[in-house]
Amino acid sequence: MMETLIQVFSRPGAAIIALFASIGRASIFAARAIWSAMRPPYYPIRLIEQLISLGYFSLPVVGLTALFTGAALAQQIYVGGSRFNAESTVPAVTVIAMVRELAPVLGGLMVAGRVSSAMAAELGTMRVTEQIDALKTLRTDPFQFLIAPRLFAGTIVMPLLVLVANAIGVLGGYILAVYRLGFNGANYLETTRAYLEWDDIVSSMVKAGVFGFLLALMGCYHGYHTEGGAAGVGRATTNGVVSAFLMILLANLIITVLVFG
Amino acid sequence: MVEDGQQRRKGASIEIAGLRKSFGDKIVLDGVNLGATPGESLVIIGGSGTGKSVLLKCILGLMPPDTGTILIDDVDMTNAPRSEREEVRDRCGMLFQGGALFDSMNVWRNITFALTRGRQRKSKEMRRIAVAMLEKVGLEERVADLRPAEISGGMQKRVALARAIAANPDLIFFDEPTTGLDPIRANTINHLIRNLTTGIGATALTITHDMESAKIIADRVAMLHEGRIIWSGPVDQLENSGNPLVDQFVHGRAK
Numbered sequence: 257m258m259e260t261l262i263q264v265f266s267r268p269g270a271a272i273i274a275l276f277a278s279i280g281r282a283s284i285f286a287a288r289a290i291w292s293a294m295r296p297p298y299y300p301i302r303l304i305e306q307l308i309s310l311g312y313f314s315l316p317v318v319g320l321t322a323l324f325t326g327a328a329l330a331q332q333i334y335v336g337g338s339r340f341n342a343e344s345t346v347p348a349v350t351v352i353a354m355v356r357e358l359a360p361v362l363g364g365l366m367v368a369g370r371v372s373s374a375m376a377a378e379l380g381t382m383r384v385t386e387q388i389d390a391l392k393t394l395r396t397d398p399f400q401f402l403i404a405p406r407l408f409a410g411t412i413v414m415p416l417l418v419l420v421a422n423a424i425g426v427l428g429g430y431i432l433a434v435y436r437l438g439f440n441g442a443n444y445l446e447t448t449r450a451y452l453e454w455d456d457i458v459s460s461m462v463k464a465g466v467f468g469f470l471l472a473l474m475g476c477y478h479g480y481h482t483e484g485g486a487a488g489v490g491r492a493t494t495n496g497v498v499s500a501f502l503m504i505l506l507a508n509l510i511i512t513v514l515v516f517g
Numbered sequence: 518m519v520e521d522g523q524q525r526r527k528g529a530s531i532e533i534a535g536l537r538k539s540f541g542d543k544i545v546l547d548g549v550n551l552g553a554t555p556g557e558s559l560v561i562i563g564g565s566g567t568g569k570s571v572l573l574k575c576i577l578g579l580m581p582p583d584t585g586t587i588l589i590d591d592v593d594m595t596n597a598p599r600s601e602r603e604e605v606r607d608r609c610g611m612l613f614q615g616g617a618l619f620d621s622m623n624v625w626r627n628i629t630f631a632l633t634r635g636r637q638r639k640s641k642e643m644r645r646i647a648v649a650m651l652e653k654v655g656l657e658e659r660v661a662d663l664r665p666a667e668i669s670g671g672m673q674k675r676v677a678l679a680r681a682i683a684a685n686p687d688l689i690f691f692d693e694p695t696t697g698l699d700p701i702r703a704n705t706i707n708h709l710i711r712n713l714t715t716g717i718g719a720t721a722l723t724i725t726h727d728m729e730s731a732k733i734i735a736d737r738v739a740m741l742h743e744g745r746i747i748w749s750g751p752v753d754q755l756e757n758s759g760n761p762l763v764d765q766f767v768h769g770r771a772k
C-alpha cells in the first residue's frame with residue numbers, strides 16, 4: 257500500500273523538484289542576460305524590433321481576449337449578483353476583477369502562447385543550426401544580442417498591453433451591461449470610475465511587468481538550451497509555452513497573496 | 518584597415534595536449550595532441566563522425582573539453598580569465614560545416630557581422646566591404662542583398678567563408694570548406710585559403726575529406742582516427758606516409 261502510494265507520488269514529486277531546479281537555472285540565465293546588457297555594445301535596434309514584434313503584433317490578440325472576457329464577466333456577475341439582489345455591483349466588480357486579475361493573467365497567457373513559443377522556436381533553430389555558436393565566433397555575445405533585448409522588451413511591453421486590455425475589458429463589460437442588461441451607460445462608467453483605485457492599477461501593472469519578463473525568459477531559456485535537431489526545437493517550443501504558463505500562474509498567486517493581498 | 522582583407526596578419530600558434538571529450542559514454546576525442554605554428558596551414562583529415570568538428574569547437578571554446586589543455590598564443594583556452602580568452606577568440610574566424618549563416622539577415626550584413634558586432638552602422642562602407650569579400654569567394658554583387666535562404670547551399674558555404682575571414686582573423690578554422698562545391702569553385706576556395714596563410718600570414722586549420730584540396734591547402738596534414746591523431750607530417754609525405762590507415766584514406770580504398 258505504502259509502496260504504491262510512494263510510486264504514485266514519486267512522479268509528480270520528481271516533476272516538482274525538477275521544476276524548482278529549472279527555476280534556479282533560469283534565474284542564473286536571467287541574471288547573466290541582465291548583467292550582459294550593462295556593458296557595451298548596446299543593441300537598441302534589436303530592442304525596438306522586439307518591442308514591435310512583441311507589443312504591436314500582440315495587440316489584436318490581447319484586445320479581443322479582453323473584450324470577450326469583460327463582456328462574459330459582466331454577464332456572470334449579473335447572474336451571481338441577482339441572487340443577492342446586488343445586480344448594481346456589476347460595474348464595480350467587473351472593473352476590479354478585470355484590472356487586478358483577468359487582464360494581466362489572460363493577457364499574459366495569450367502573449368505567452370504567441371511569443372514564448374516564437375522565441376523558443378527561433379532561438380532553438382539558431383542553436384541547432386549553429387548560428388548561436390557562430391555569433392560567439394563573430395565577436396558577439398548571444399546574451400547581449402539575442403536574450404537581453406527579448407527580456408527587456410517583454411518587461412516593457414506587457415504593462416502597456418495590459419493597460420490597453422484593462423480599458424477594452426471594461427468596454428466589453430459596458431457594452432454587454434448597457435445593450436443587453438439594460439444598465440444606464442453614464443451611471444455604469446461613473447460607478448466604474450468611483451470604485452477603481454490606484455492600488456488596482458499598480459497591481460495590474462506590476463503583474464504585467466513580471467509576466468512579460470517571465471514569458472520572455474521561458475521562451476529564451478528553452479530556445480537557448482535546445483538540443484537534438486528539429487525534434488529538439490519542437491520540444492523546446494512546447495516546454496517554453498508550458499513553463500511560461502505555469503510561471504505566470506504561480507507568479508500571479510504569489511503577487512496576489514503576498515504583495516497585494 | 519579592413520578594406521580588402523589583404524593586410525599582413527601575425528598568425529597565431531596552437532598547442533593542444535591530451536584533449537578528451539565524451540558525450541555520455543561515447544568517447545569522441547581520446548587524447549588529441551596537435552600543434553600549429555604561426556602562419557602554418559594545418560589540414561585535418563579523418564572519416565565522418567570521428568570528431569573533427571568537435572575538435573574545432575573545443576579549440577574555439579564553443580564546447581568544454583573533459584580534460585586536456587588548449588593553448589592559443591600561450592593563452593590557456595580552458596582556464597585563462599574570460600577577458601583573455603575573449604581577446605584570443607576575437608582574433609579567430611570560423612567557417613562552420615553547415616554554414617550557420619544568420620537567416621534573419623541579408624548576405625552583406627552576414628559578411629560584415631564581426632566588423633560591426635551585429636550593429637547596423639556604417640552601412641554604405643560595410644556593404645562595399647561585403648561586395649569585395651563576395652568577389653574573393655567568386656560570387657557576384659547581386660548576391661549581397663539576398664537572404665541566405667534565397668541562395669544555393671554552395672553559395673551559402675562561400676558566403677559563410679567570406680564572413681569568417683572578413684574581420685581579418687589571425688587564426689582561421691575551416692570545417693569542410695569545399696564540400697558541396699563543384700571542382701572549379703572548390704579550386705578558387707583552395708587557393709583563397711592557401712593565400713591567407715602563405716600570402717598574408719594567418720594560421721589556418723582546415724578539415725577536409727577532399728585530397729585535392731588538402732594537397733593545395735596544407736603545409737602539414739594530421740589524421741584523426743578513433744579519437745587520436747594517428748599520423749601527422751608534411752603534405753608531400755601524405756602519399757607515402759607508411760601508415761596503412763592514412764593510405765586507405767588517401768587512396769579511397771575500403772579495408
Ligand SMILES: Nc1ncnc2c1ncn2[C@@H]1O[C@H](COP(=O)(O)OP(=O)(O)O)[C@@H](O)[C@H]1O
Nearest residue numbers: 540545563564565566567568569570571572614
Ligand atoms: N552536441 C553533441 N552531443 C552529442 N554528441 C555529439 C555532439 N556533437 C557531436 N557529437 C557526436 O560526436 C561525434 C563526432 O562528431 P563530429 O565532430 O561532428 O564528426 P566529424 O568528424 O564528421 O566532424 C559524432 O558521433 C556525433 O554524434
Ligand SMILES: [Mg+2]
Nearest residue numbers: 569570614692
Ligand atoms: Mg564535421
